[in-house]
Amino acid sequence: MELLVGILVKVLLFAVIAGLFTLVITMSVRGRRQEARIRNEWEQIAQIAPERGWTYHPCTRGQIDQYGGMGPILYKGENQAAWHYTTGEFRGRPFTYFEYRYKRSTVDGDVNDFGEHRRLVIKAVFIITAPGSGSYMEILRRSKLGAVLDGRPGKRVGVPEFDKEFKVLVKDEDFFQNALSGGVVPFMLADHRAKKSPLRFRDNELITWYTGALSPQTVDEKLNYLCDVLDRIPAQAWTAA
Template sequence: MQIIIYGLILGLVITTFRWLRRRRNAPRFQALAERYGGTYAPKAQARAERFAGVEWATEPRSPDVHDYLCGNYQGHPFYCFGWEYSTRGAMGDGESGGVRVVRSVYTVQLPCYVGHFSVRKHSSARRMFGQNDVQVGHPEFDEQFTVNGHEPLAAQQVLRGSLVEFLLNDSRSKDYPLWFLGDRLLCSFTDRFSPPDVEPALEFMAQVIGTLDRTETPAESRSVLEEDVVPLSG
């Protein structure tokens, strides 16, 4: 009985803490939405199938997300949100429990279609085991970064020149793993989504886009950002 009581008390404390945090952050997110000429929704629904192959897309259904913010940053349409999910038991496989994961997700529209692949600066431990699917032909970059994807030629075409030099020399590369998903650039990392973190992440992504060697002109009516997340009413 005592264990049940302690569990209820702990649950109440956690719920209250989350409510207070959300109440504090909501006006700050709203201020960012006004600043970026966009909108803010406390809750929204993401289409997980839009992110097929991404390691954090663990649920087959369309999951609920928190603090959905969209707008335009330095001429780049974007959205971002917080996501909490369980690493086990999320696919109806009968497992219970699991580890609860908190993530921040940022997506920015790219100027053109670039293919599907991921870029992550890896640790020295991972460096020992040869994690790369793709070698881009730059020895220093291939040694320090992990590039995975089903379109190696696309990755090799994009990861060159000023973009490679930027990723090698910018210390933020280790904090912001990137996924190039067609005509979107996605950054997702394990951390609670909060207003002070929005602009630093968007600034890094805008600089990544600014260093791209644009070999293709922007396509008309190709923007798909509005199809990824649907704000929920109420």
């Protein structure tokens, strides 16, 4: 009996080691495939800009300093780097998009000089010029984690489905009322892009972002989404701001 138990223990131990070994190989293969896919998409990003008459810079510094400390661009500072920095015109509106990168502490990842594990985080940011200047306003998806990190309740628009799904942070009541008095609310409730595209109004700009690398598909998706939102904001929202 003891011999049988010993054999079973050895078999189970071998199975665990083999499983872990297989998992490591699988994760490594997936990582290499993902890295290859991202690099291929970066190459496409560099190609589509001149094809569409846009201006592209692999990396530039100082162009995004004014956005520091807000949303995806966590840190304030001078000469901040922006990768794949692209400008041009989309559906008749000036735009900018780029990648913002920083490292955060994790249980794994690269180790810095202080022995801390740091993992690279990429944020893809898209900015469209609005018809006029407006006040600060953010429309964010409600989540349990967001409620913990940001306790601000936000303004309610009076549409239960929207107020349950989204949180609106504002500084100016008039701009809030005017901007959301048109078709923005029903549009966001019906459009799947709204669930993964936070919005920020900043002066004469409308901004969205996501965590991850740029790709040709997301460029068209996000720029179209920003234009679709602006198309549904009443003209008086800008004249009143």
